[in-house]
Amino acid sequence: MSLFAASELIAASFGDERLNKRFVKITEVLSENPSKSVPEACKTWGETKAIYRFWDNQKVTPEKILEPHIASTLERVKLESIVLAIQDTTDANYTKHSKTRGLGYLDASYLQGIKIHTTLAVSARGVPLGILHQQQWIRQNEGIGKKHNRNKRPTKDKESQYWLESHDTVNKLIPVTTQVIHIGDRESDIYDLFASSRKASEFLLIRCAQNRRLKGESKCLKEAVALQKPVGIIMVKQKRPQDNVSKEIECELRSLKAEILPPANRKASKSLPSVKVTIIEVKEKTADNKKEPIHWILLTTLPVENEEDIKTCVKYYSYRWLIERYHYTIKSCCQIEELQLETVDRLKNAIATYCIVAWRILWMLYLSREDGNLPYTKIISEVEMEILYFKFNPKMKLLPEQPPTISEVIRWIAKLGGFLGRKRDGNPGVKVLWRGLVSLEIMCQTWLFAKSYFSNCQRTYG
Secondary structure, three states, X not given: OHHHHHHHOOOOOOOOHHHHHHHHHHHHHHHHOXXXXXXXXXXXXXXXXXXXXXXXXXXXXXXXXXHHHHHHHHHHHOOOOEEEEEEEEEEEEOXXXXXXXXXXXXOOOOOEEEEEEEEEEEEOOOOEEEEEEEEEEOXXXXXXXXXXXXXXXXXXXXXXXXXXXXXXXXXXHOOOOOEEEEEEOHHHOOHHHHHOOOOOOEEEEEEOOOXXXXXXXXXXXXXXXXXXXXXXXXXXEEOOOOOOOOEEEEEEEEEEEEEEOOOOOOOOHHHOOOEEEEEEEXXXXXXXXXXXXXXXXXXXXXXXXXXXXXXXXXXXXHOOHHHXXXXXXXXXXXXXXXXXXXXXXXXXXXXXXXXXXXXXHHHHHHHHHHOOOOEHHHOOOHHHHHHHHHXXXXXXXXXXXXXXXXXXXXXXXXXXXXXXXXXXXXXXXXXXXXXXXXXHHHHHHHHHHHHXXXXXXOOOOO
């Protein structure tokens, strides 16, 4: 797995070659043991101390840590004609870590932690390409109790500003030769985001939260689109809490071209421009009262001319789930909320490092689903492949003439993590994959040690 860190972080630049090399080594170690604590992953006190010193170095910041990964992400983006820039915010909760200095409040004043806002690049086929932008911040105690006054404050003074900053930064990074579609949930339904400037190759696809006024319409947005006749049917795959597996649910599609007006409570709202959008409603056709029905209202600046364009928008929005899986991976797999560090600055550096590790796990999984016929060398080393092959093909004495594919390799790794691989089991998930990666690393280390040890042994007779 060391090949991953060396190639992914080749552009590391901390102003000290020793720090660059140490960063690659740290990422390599944590990638091999993502769910273990730092001492467990390192195995020696010297390696453990080296990681803590790295995160405590004044030259090391979250931005510098992510810089080489973002550079590699942009190289992958260049190979795509369409890229989805999916934004979302999550919390890293450290309430139980009373010794950590500098934390801020989260959803309640008694919850302490760090806010993390990430923009994830995803291909039009649903493969996570990497992080494009990330912001971490601490909420100051002065902000407690001011939630209800947020409508009176300008966007630049609210956390909504992080959505705009990510939007603008990504637009500067990605060349005009690639179409960028910014995707966000209801939290991103911000007038300033719609009104912000974009190049001809940049678009928005946002889930509606505000029932906005429409130019030239007596009814507001949600009522206006509900009055439209259905333009088609789409099957949406969703896994509900009551179901064991994902099911396809039949939904009706409606759409309406309109212009959204600026908020009425905004100062000088009459001088602010309206924004042309297409409103798309996705509504479950036969809703069951016992289950929460699917009902999405999407706003997009993409050109939408027919039913096929509407379905494409819905498909792209369905990939927003990937950033939820990403957050699950950094918390459940990489265990970032278990980190016990004394200061917020060290925590931020550690989170940024683990964010790269988490992306790799997610990338491997979805690459195997979308491009499963690619050669195994894309994700693992020769030694790892040999161990996996003979583990699951014990009767074979030679490697196959046709090298295993990514899809085959991922299923073998997942089986090490507890995946049964029956027909009804579908594709392996994140949890069994990272468990399998840990087991594979143990097997690799054992094999390499044994190989080295016995090759140096000489037979002696007494």
